[in-house]
Every structure is written in structure tokens, then in C-alpha cells.
Amino acid sequence: MPQDSSMTSGRLGEPVSIRDLTERLPGVIFQFHRGLDGHMHFPYMAGSGTDLPGIDRKALGQNARHMLDRLDSEDYPRLMAAIERSARWRIPIATKFRLRLPNGRSRWVALRAQPEDAGTGVLWHGLMIDITEQMIEEARLRRLSDTDDLTGLANRRKLMARLNEEISKCDRHGTPLSLMLLDLDHFKRINDTWGHLQGDQVLVELAKLCRQMLRTEDTIGRLGGEEFAVVLPLTPAVRSFPLAERLRQSIAEQDFGIAPGQVTVSIGVAEYRLGEPRDSLIERADQNLYAAKHQGRNRVIR
Numbered sequence: 001m002p003q004d005s006s007m008t009s010g011r012l013g014e015p016v017s018i019r020d021l022t023e024r025l026p027g028v029i030f031q032f033h034r035g036l037d038g039h040m041h042f043p044y045m046a047g048s049g050t051d052l053p054g055i056d057r058k059a060l061g062q063n064a065r066h067m068l069d070r071l072d073s074e075d076y077p078r079l080m081a082a083i084e085r086s087a088r089w090r091i092p093i094a095t096k097f098r099l100r101l102p103n104g105r106s107r108w109v110a111l112r113a114q115p116e117d118a119g120t121g122v123l124w125h126g127l128m129i130d131i132t133e134q135m136i137e138e139a140r141l142r143r144l145s146d147t148d149d150l151t152g153l154a155n156r157r158k159l160m161a162r163l164n165e166e167i168s169k170c171d172r173h174g175t176p177l178s179l180m181l182l183d184l185d186h187f188k189r190i191n192d193t194w195g196h197l198q199g200d201q202v203l204v205e206l207a208k209l210c211r212q213m214l215r216t217e218d219t220i221g222r223l224g225g226e227e228f229a230v231v232l233p234l235t236p237a238v239r240s241f242p243l244a245e246r247l248r249q250s251i252a253e254q255d256f257g258i259a260p261g262q263v264t265v266s267i268g269v270a271e272y273r274l275g276e277p278r279d280s281l282i283e284r285a286d287q288n289l290y291a292a293k294h295q296g297r298n299r300v301i302r
């Protein structure tokens with residue numbers, strides 16, 4: 001590894017070599033080489049972040065496989081593609097990936113690197129920083145922005161995003177999809193009779209009951225107030241209708257702390273028609289919900 005004897009000013013004015021300085025960086029600076037034969041290694045590596053458990057820095061000087069083999073299987077093809085693109089077009093790499101640790105956990109690493117021709121192949125100069133804490137925080141914020149405060153269900157934004165995703169899958173694969181719109185009956189009366197806090201509790205328990213009765217791949221969301229929606233992937237109306245009926249019945253039989261029979265729901269079900277706009281599906285489910293209300297509530301219409 002190249003040594004650098006340049007001096008800079010250290011603590012208390014003592015001279016510090018650039019090498020000492022880089023070793024104290026809270027990350028890694030490196031050179032990464034890919035030979036004409038495809039062999040990859042790190043000719044240079046420095047920084048305290050090189051002390052990743054289970055990854056031997058000297059071995060990486062011989063063969064980058066020691067690190068690449070530790071990549072999360074989802075991230076490996078993405079990083080390889082980024083390296084390939086960067087080598088072919090001589091553009092910088094800016095990506096992130098997960099490294100699996102021997103204890104079964106993984107760390108998120110951000111990587112930035114600049115390629116140059118090296119005659120013997122491509123040589124990158126770059127840096128890597130552990131961003132695990134930021135990724136955890138990002139995931140927490142994402143969950144918060146996707147979640148309804150009261151019930152913990154997906155909020156309207158998240159539910160619509162899921163519906164968009166599922167619709168595009170249906171359009172690609174021709175698979176069935178159902179949407180259920182569910183609205184509590186006379187909820188104003190429940191609030192007025194038992195109080196707003198008890199009303200909130202009904203919403204929370206209703207969310208719990210729906211979660212128990214539906215599959216994990218179904219998304220239940222609270223659209224607002226006392227209105228809920230369920231996205232049911234791979235489900236045609238012949239299956240979503242009896243499911244909605246079972247759900248309606250269970251809700252009607254549940255106590256909710258205010259005696260059974262007090263809480264009922266009306267449900268509108270619609271099956272996605274290939275190629276139709278999302279809002280048209282919602283509109284059809286909503287019309288069925290409206291019909292369920294109009295025909296006396298506590299019923300399912302499709």
C-alpha cells in the first residue's frame with residue numbers, strides 16, 4: 001500500500017502524517033481495481049471503518065470477493081450493475097448496500113467512487129461510510145408517514161400507493177384484484193352515546209379485527225374518519241365478496257365494549273377491470289358502499 005509521509009497539523013500542534021489522519025477517519029477511503037480479466041481487489045484502503053467484523057482488510061488487498069461475498073443478496077446485482085455502468089461509461093458510482101455480519105445482522109454502507117483508466121483495467125478512488133443509523137431513522141420516518149396514528153393501519157397515502165402498485169401488477173400479469181370500502185354505520189350515534197374516546201376505541205378494535213381476518217398480503221388502510229379500505233391482491237370478486245360478508249358478520253357479533261350488535265359496517269366491493277383507471281375502481285366500490293348504506297346498512301354489495 002502506498003505510504004504518504006506528508007505532514008499536517010495534529011492535536012496540540014504535533015505533526016500528523018496523512019496516513020495517520022486517514023486511519024482515524026470515521027469511514028473508509030479506498031482504491032478499487034478491476035482488471036481486464038475481471039479480477040477485483042482493493043490496492044489501497046484506509047480509515048477506521050475498515051474494521052468491519054469478519055472482513056480482513058489484508059485479504060481485500062488481494063481479492064475484493066471477501067467483501068462482495070458478504071453483500072446482501074438483494075444488493076449484490078445492483079452493486080455489480082453500478083460497477084459495470086461506471087466502468088463502461090466512466091461515470092462515478094453512487095450507491096448503497098448492506099453487508100452481512102457474522103452475527104447475522106447487517107450494516108448499511110454508502111459508497112461513492114470515481115473511475116479512471118488504469119491501463120491494467122479500471123481504477124476507482126472512493127469512500128465508504130456506515131449509514132446504518134440514518135437508514136434506521138429513515139425507515140422509522142417512512143413508517144410514520146405511511147401510518148394512521150390512531151389505528152396503526154396504512155393511511156390514505158400508503159393505501160393509494162399500494163393500490164397503484166397492485167393495479168400495475170394486474171395490468172402486467174392479468175391477475176385479479178379486489179377493493180373493499182368499509183364504512184361504520186351510524187358512527188355519529190356511537191360517539192354521541194358513548195363518547196368520542198369510546199368511539200376511538202371502536203376504530204382501534206375494528207382495525208385489529210380486520211387485521212386478524214385478512215391475509216398479510218392484503219393492505220388495510222384508514223381513509224379517514226370511520227372509513228376504511230382493503231386492497232386484496234390475487235382476489236376476484238367471487239372470493240372477496242364472501243370474505244367481506246364474513247368480516248361484516250364478525251364485526252356485527254363483536255362486543256367492542258358497548259354490547260354486541262351496536263357496531264355494524266356497510267361494505268362495497270369491486271373487482272378491478274383490466275386497464276381501467278384507479279379512480280374508476282374506487283368509484284365503483286364507493287357506489288356499492290353507497291348502495292349498501294341506502295339498502296339499510298350492515299350489508300355487503302358488489
Ligand SMILES: Nc1nc2c(ncn2[C@@H]2O[C@H](COP(=O)(O)OP(=O)(O)OP(=O)(O)O)[C@@H](O)[C@H]2O)c(=O)[nH]1
Nearest residue numbers: 183184185186187188189191196197199200225226
Ligand atoms: N371517535 C371518533 N370519531 C370520529 C373520528 N373520525 C370521524 N369520526 C366521527 O364519525 C362520525 C361520522 O358521521 P357521519 O359521516 O354522519 O356518518 P355515520 O354517523 O357513521 O352514518 P352512516 O355512515 O350514514 O351510517 C362523525 O360523528 C365524526 O365525528 C375519529 O377519529 N374518532
